Amino acid sequence: MASTPTEQPSSTSTFPSRQKPIPYSAANGTRTPLSSILPPLIFGTATFNHQFNNDPFALDTVGLVTSALTHGIRAFDTSPYYGPSEQLLGDALATPFVRETFPRASYMLLTKVGRIKSDEFDYSAAWVRQSVQRSLERLHTDYLDLVYCHDIEFVSLAEVLEAVTALRELRAEGKIRYVGICGYPLDVLGDAAEMLLRETGEPVDAVQSYAHFNLQNQTLGGPRGIERFRAAGVGVTTNASCLGMGLLRREGVPVGGMGDWHPAPRALRTAVHAASDFCDSHSEKLEVIAIRWALETWVSAGASCGSRGDPASGLPWKHESNSEVGGAALGVSVIGVSHPAELDKTMLVWRSILDGLEGGEETAVQAGRWYRAWEWSRSRRAAVRILAEGVEEILGEWFGYSWDSPEKGFVNKHKPVQGKNAVDGEPSLLTPAASPESKPVDGGEGVEKGIPLR
Structure with a gap:
């Protein structure tokens, strides 16, 4: 099966110029809908963390962020829970070149509140307020575009309500613009979205779900997922x-500085390994099929709660508007990479997906790309779907499986720290000198850690 062809640079000028702001207005109490401006491809920085890499400080985060911006990405997702992620992202965005070429208004920053450690959560108004202030400082900005309550399944609905109320107060103060919730169990996310609409009369702007729309689990695309969120008014x-947090890879789950933390049971991992062998037999890598299938399928499957924000073109210094790729709302996806080669490959895949949309043939020709890019994209989509069906058959009973989150018997061990600097009670970030060593697991030797993850 043919591999993705190397796209040729656009015929337009590649000379850097000051990028235009993303249109936003909050005049007369009416805000620009998030669904009209959020880019459909978001750069996730969970990989800037010890879960996925032995030493995230050793990554070329400045190069990754700069390259993502030059290829059209205009939104970044992070969290205080992701170790040094906010710090590394903020420093990358603070370089002179980025500040001059990509003004703060030309991209969106998404972060989270509430989750401190694997077994510590604080959704109190005081913690939310101080956590947001710390994120503003780490990211070197005076406002955040979207703030999620992080992994809400670990707290009560009453706590979610308190946190969302606090975030909306911060929104009124101009420190954040949109409020969302995120987590793993879809039923919990649905319950929370409906509760917030019922109790406050206002829906949340966004819901983020992870590992529920991929080759192994596609529940997000059905009635328990996006259909329920849409009915609750989610934008x-x-x-x-x-x-699936690195589950769907030929090498197996990632093992970074924190050892094997992945919740997938061994039988599921074995089934995924068999699915990888199946892809190998057709000269494909499981992760390549998984990335292409999820990004391409969610563009349409997630459109009912999608966005008309401008997509990343995938090409250096080539801006592309939503109208140039058909004008319809596109499902929004979050990608994560650790190394430049992964970003380059992901951008090629994304560019090919856009070429397959309505008007893709004309867009490719006008931009000076391969005149058969649209035809190639459609053929590639068909091939990927066939292999995806094969993977589903091999996974068998494990297709659609969701692990418990939280695990049975979970207890929130956080003890609120009183006082003005309560948030300082959180352990300091690991520095390069303090980075832990990887813990070996079965088949863990030679594991490639730098791959697109959550």
């Missing part, structure tokens, strides 16, 4: 982790 539903 945008974002799909994160098209590799």
